[in-house]
Amino acid sequence: MVQMNRQLVFGFLVAVLPVSGALAKQPNIIVILSDDMGYSDIGCYGGEIETPVLDGLAKNGLRFTRFYNTGRCCPTRASLLTGLYPHQTGLGAMVQDKGLDGYRGDLNNRCVTIAEVLKPAGYTTYMAGKWHVTKHKNPKDDADRFNWPLQRGFDRFYGIINGASSLWDPNSLVRGNQLITIMNDPVYKPEEDYHLTDAISDNAALFIDEHDETKPFFMYVAYTAAHWPMHARERDIATYRGRYDEGYHPVREARLEKMKALGVVEPNARLSPTVGNWDKVENKRWESACMEVYAAMVDQMDQGIGRIVQSLEKKGQLDHTLILFLQDNGGSAEPYGRNEPFVPRAEKPTLKPIPDDVIHYFSSEPKQTRDGWPILKGQIMPGPADTYIGYGRNWANVSNTPHREYKHWMHEGGISTPLIAHWPKGIQATNELRTEPGHLIDLMATCVEISGANYPARYKGQAITPMEGLSLVPVFEGRPLDRDTLYWEHEGKRAVRKGDWKLVAKGRGGTWELYNVADDRSELNNLADVHPERAESMAAMWQAYAERTLVLPSPRKEL
Numbered sequence: 001m002v003q004m005n006r007q008l009v010f011g012f013l014v015a016v017l018p019v020s021g022a023l024a025k026q027p028n029i030i031v032i033l034s035d036d037m038g039y040s041d042i043g044c045y046g047g048e049i050e051t052p053v054l055d056g057l058a059k060n061g062l063r064f065t066r067f068y069n070t071g072r073c074c075p076t077r078a079s080l081l082t083g084l085y086p087h088q089t090g091l092g093a094m095v096q097d098k099g100l101d102g103y104r105g106d107l108n109n110r111c112v113t114i115a116e117v118l119k120p121a122g123y124t125t126y127m128a129g130k131w132h133v134t135k136h137k138n139p140k141d142d143a144d145r146f147n148w149p150l151q152r153g154f155d156r157f158y159g160i161i162n163g164a165s166s167l168w169d170p171n172s173l174v175r176g177n178q179l180i181t182i183m184n185d186p187v188y189k190p191e192e193d194y195h196l197t198d199a200i201s202d203n204a205a206l207f208i209d210e211h212d213e214t215k216p217f218f219m220y221v222a223y224t225a226a227h228w229p230m231h232a233r234e235r236d237i238a239t240y241r242g243r244y245d246e247g248y249h250p251v252r253e254a255r256l257e258k259m260k261a262l263g264v265v266e267p268n269a270r271l272s273p274t275v276g277n278w279d280k281v282e283n284k285r286w287e288s289a290c291m292e293v294y295a296a297m298v299d300q301m302d303q304g305i306g307r308i309v310q311s312l313e314k315k316g317q318l319d320h321t322l323i324l325f326l327q328d329n330g331g332s333a334e335p336y337g338r339n340e341p342f343v344p345r346a347e348k349p350t351l352k353p354i355p356d357d358v359i360h361y362f363s364s365e366p367k368q369t370r371d372g373w374p375i376l377k378g379q380i381m382p383g384p385a386d387t388y389i390g391y392g393r394n395w396a397n398v399s400n401t402p403h404r405e406y407k408h409w410m411h412e413g414g415i416s417t418p419l420i421a422h423w424p425k426g427i428q429a430t431n432e433l434r435t436e437p438g439h440l441i442d443l444m445a446t447c448v449e450i451s452g453a454n455y456p457a458r459y460k461g462q463a464i465t466p467m468e469g470l471s472l473v474p475v476f477e478g479r480p481l482d483r484d485t486l487y488w489e490h491e492g493k494r495a496v497r498k499g500d501w502k503l504v505a506k507g508r509g510g511t512w513e514l515y516n517v518a519d520d521r522s523e524l525n526n527l528a529d530v531h532p533e534r535a536e537s538m539a540a541m542w543q544a545y546a547e548r549t550l551v552l553p554s555p556r557k558e559l
Contacts, residue, residue, distance in 0.1 A: 026122065026216040026451050027426055028321040030308070031114075031443060033080065033220070034301060035073065035130065035227040036407060038331035038399025039416040041298055046259035046401065048251070049295045050239065053306040054325060054420060059431045061323075061422030062476065065264050066437045068497075069329055071414040072407060072490050073163055076328040076440060077133050077222070081152075082111040083444025083455075083467040085487065087550040093491060095135040095163070102550030105135040106147050109462045112455075114447050115153030118218045121453035124211060127154045128204040129222030132163040137172045138179075150177050154220075158188070158203040160196070164364040165224065167196040167231035167297075168385035171361050183356030183370075195233060197225045197297065201304025208311040218447070221308065226297040228336045228390035229365075230382035236296035237383055243295070244288040247278025248394050255401040263433050264418075265402060265521070272404040272413070272522045276394030286379045290391040291398070293382045322423040322450065324443065330414045331399030333406040337389035340377035345386070349373045404523045410488045410495035410504050411523055426450065427476045434475050437497065439486050441469030449473050468549075487545040492556045496542040503528075503538040507556075512539055 040046040044058040070076045074094045075086035082089050087102035088111065095105040107113075115125040127149045134147035149157035162172040173180050175187060182194040188203060204221045211217050244251060252274055259265045281287050305325075312318040349372030354360045361367070365388055368374055373386040380387050396406050400413035407414055419438065421427060448455050449471040456464050470481050488495040492507025500518035505511060514528040514535045515521075528535045546552045552559060 025320070027423065028217050028219075028312075028317055029118075029447055029451065030219045030221060030321060030323045031080065032305060032308075032323065032325045033077070033129075033222045034298075034325075034327045035222075035224050036329065036332040037226050037298065037327045038396065038401070038413070039327075039403060039418060040255045040259060040401040041226075041331070041399050042302075042418060044262065044420070045264050045418045046255045046262060048243065048254065049298045051298065051302040053302045053309060057309075057323060057325065057422040058420045060424065061420060061427060062429060062432055062434050063264060064419035064421070064434045064436070064438055064475075066435055067326065067417050067419035068415045068437070068439045068486060068488075069327060069417045070440060070488060070490060071329050071410055071493070073227075073328050074132055075490060077131070078107060079440040080443055081113040081115075081133065081220075082107070083114075083441050083469045084111055084465055085441065085468055085549045087489070088465050088468070089133075091133055092489070092551060093555075095132065097135065098555040100550075100553055100555055102552075103555055107133050107152065109460070110465050112459050112464055113152045114444055115149075115218060115220070116459065117153075117444070117448060117453050117455055118451050119153055119155075121451050122215060123451065123453075124215050124217045125154045125156075126204070126207040126211075126217060126219040127157045127159065127222070128207065129159040129200045129220070130163065130224050131157075131159060131161045131222070134161065137161040142177075145177055148174070148177060156207055159200060159222065160224070162364070164227055164229075165196065166229060166366055166385065166388070167224065168194065169366070169370050170196045170224075171359065171363070171366070173359070179359055181357060181359055195231070195300070197223060197300050197304060200224075201301075201307050205307045205311040208308065208315060208317070211315070213315055213317060216451070218451075223301050223304075225301040226294050228332070228334065229388040230290060230293040230297065230391055231385065231387070232293050232296035232300060232383050234383065236300050237293055239299060240292040240295040242288075244291040245284070247281070247284075247288075248276050248398050249274045249278065251398050252401045255398070259402070266518075268519065269402050270520075270522050270524060271402045272397075272524065275397035283379050286381065287392075287394075289381055290389070291395045294391045294395065296383075319424040322421065322426060325418065325420040326440075327417040329407040330403070330409075330416060331396035331406055332390060333393035333396045333408075334390050335392055337377035338379075338392050342378040342380065343374075343376055345376060345380070346374070402522050408490065408493065409506065410490065410493045411506075412517070412521055414493075415488060415495070421472070421476060423476075429476075429478065434478075436475045436480055437486060438472060438475065438481070439469065441467070442472050443469065445469040445471040446473060485541065487542060487549075489546060489551045489559075492554075492559060494542060494546075494559075496538050496545070498538055498541065501534060501538065503535060503542065514538070
């Protein structure tokens with residue numbers, strides 16, 4: 001892995017003249033997706049985590065302040081890849097078949113991926129990172145690979161098929177179509193200890209280095225950072241040592257102040273209630289360490305994005321590449337491993353080592369490290385390979401500043417994402433904000449427009465569901481989109497946004513709440529009783545959407 005000074009990465013990003021009319025050639029496109037991060041985590045959206053590469057992309061490009069994902073990993077990935085609402089792809093929930101067309105746990109054959117659409121237009125297609133849109137992570141034969149990346153339009157793939165994994169020794173690790181381990185991979189031999197975040201970055205950079213630049217390329221880079229388990233290199237953790245010792249609320253207050261100064265929230269934005277009382281935290285050193293490791297994971301990802309940017313510059317392709325960065329959902333309140341009994345670390349490995357060529361688990365977690373250390377949970381210091389915990393609800397509330405709720409929920413804390421767009425040859429504006437509401441479904445339409453590709457009515461003999469999204473190219477140019485309504489549903493939690501109004505429910509039979517998100521994006525003042533006619537009208541709109549897009553029928557009784 002190449003170390004670098006990220007502050008210097010953007011020394012070559014000089015002012016460029018805007019390109020008018022049609023582009024001379026098709027641009028490259030890179031979509032970068034992070035995992036389980038909140039709206040305010042990266043520096044250019046208010047965070048104290050050091051992300052100079054992403055900040056540089058934003059300074060030399062655009063930041064969207066009202067962009068949305070679907071609130072959960074699998075649905076987001078399905079929607080991003082296809083330009084459809086997730087239920088239309090068969091991934092309305094996660095990767096389990098629930099017996100209904102909207103909930104099959106696999107991409108269906110009525111959708112196409114961006115890679116499948118761009119290949120006929122002359123694009124070479126690459127992916128590095130987390131796939132997580134099929135239930136077939138341990139294939140018995142080639143037929144089980146029907147929804148793996150190479151079968152869905154990608155020419156080269158390195159990453160994991162599963163959704164969560166050790167970052168030190170990932171499960172379901174694949175190169176091309178072949179399951180591998182970190183030890184028997186014939187291509188990637190890092191100079192220091194393997195780490196999945198670095199491996200994703202380095203393989204993405206390798207794809208660029210080896211690309212034939214006479215052709216355009218599309219690349220999808222899907223990091224697992226900063227999803228649990230909290231695994232990071234000690235040198236990156238050291239950068240944040242002690243930075244969170246004052247607890248949750250001071251960090252949230254500082255973030256909100258910075259967010260207002262940056263313009264990524266409205267001047268009237270208010271903090272949703274802080275979750276967690278720092279004074280009552282018994283093991284403050286461990287609790288602050290969880291956020292230190294989380295921050296280190298984000299920092300490490302930013303370093304890797306810097307190496308991808310450097311590869312583009314070496315090939316003379318940076319100015320002609322659209323780079324989009326966004327997140328799959330908000331910060332995660334999942335208490336993974338945090339409430340387990342504390343078990344101290346043994347003095348030496350106590351379990352039998354696992355051979356280099358053996359893939360030793362296919363679930364979300366291992367029982368041991370490859371060299372025989374038992375996996376530890378509870379209040380063990382996170383970071384090393386033998387730990388497996390998340391950073392918890394209280395820090396997720398910090399990540400989602402100033403919004404309410406978390407991953408899984410359709411409140412703003414669950415579905416709000418940064419979107420950075422950097423494309424010197426195609427976007428005239430730099431360091432500007434865009435307040436037009438947008439959604440993952442818009443990425444397919446954007447790629448189709450700038451590539452000159454044709455979105456098919458039929459593919460491999462099958463009728464294809466028409467795109468739901470709109471191209472963001474007008475927004476790049478400062479113009480609005482001809483749309484004012486967006487929809488969400490996940491595990492009974494549901495929402496619809498029409499103009500400045502948002503109707504949202506928590507699921508499990510939860511009642512509708514109504515907010516004016518222009519005045520109250522933190523969703524603190526429920527106006528459903530004040531405007532019952534509006535709430536009723538928007539609920540009817542959501543019902544029609546749900547019936548049209550395979551949300552209904554649902555395996556959940558409350559819908």
